[in-house]
Amino acid sequence: MTLSTYTPALYASFRHQTFTCRQLVPVPSKGLLRIERGAVRTVTWNEQGTPITLGYWGVGDVLGQPLSGVQPYQIECKTHVEISYIPANSCDRSLDEILAHVRQNQAFFCIVRSESLHSRLLQLLIWLGQKFGREVAQGLLIDLRLTHQEISEALGITRITVTRLMARLEEEGFIDRSRPQYIVLIAR
Incomplete structure (x- = not known):
C-alpha cells in the first residue's frame, strides 16, 4: 500500500537506474531519489559500528541524504529496484512525497520507541x-x-x-x- 501522491508524468524526464536485490544504491550528495519499483532499506551506523535501520521505502517514496542529514547513509535494495534521480532544482515538484517521507519517519520512530x-x-x-x-x-x-x-x-x-x-x-x-x-x- 503506497500512501504517495505519485504522478508518473512529473518524473518521466528524470534519469532511471535499476538495481538488484542486496545491491547498494549510490547516494547523490544533492537531489533526491524516487523509488519507481521495488523496496529499499536505509541504514546508518553508530560509533561502535552497529547498523541502525532508518526506514523501509517503496514505490512512490523519495529519499536521500539531504532528507536524512545522517552520515554515513546507505541505501540497500531489498528487492529488484528501479530508481529515478530528482535533481535538486526539481525537488519542489516532490513536496507531497517529502511530506509523506516525514510522516513515515515519524511513524517508524513511534514504533521503535x-x-x-x-x-x-x-x-x-x-x-x-x-x-x-x-x-x-x-x-x-x-x-x-x-x-x-x-x-x-x-x-x-x-x-x-x-x-x-x-x-x-x-x-x-x-x-x-x-x-x-x-x-x-x-x-x-
Whole structure:
C-alpha cells in the first residue's frame, strides 16, 4: 500500500537506474531519489559500528541524504529496484512525497520507541504489512525477505530477542512463518 501522491508524468524526464536485490544504491550528495519499483532499506551506523535501520521505502517514496542529514547513509535494495534521480532544482515538484517521507519517519520512530518489545515487533510487522503487504488466503503477506538480524537492527534489540518474539507471535496466532523468510500477518 503506497500512501504517495505519485504522478508518473512529473518524473518521466528524470534519469532511471535499476538495481538488484542486496545491491547498494549510490547516494547523490544533492537531489533526491524516487523509488519507481521495488523496496529499499536505509541504514546508518553508530560509533561502535552497529547498523541502525532508518526506514523501509517503496514505490512512490523519495529519499536521500539531504532528507536524512545522517552520515554515513546507505541505501540497500531489498528487492529488484528501479530508481529515478530528482535533481535538486526539481525537488519542489516532490513536496507531497517529502511530506509523506516525514510522516513515515515519524511513524517508524513511534514504533521503535514503543516500551514493550512484543508490541514493538508486532507494530513493525503490521506497518510493514500495510506498506509492502499483499493479500493471501491466510492474511497479509509481507512481501519482503527480512532476516531476524535486519529486524533487530530496525528495532534496536538483539537478534536472539527477535527470534524469541517471532516464535511467540506465531504461537499466539498473529503471524505464520511456514515459508522461510516470509511473514504472513494472520487475518483476525
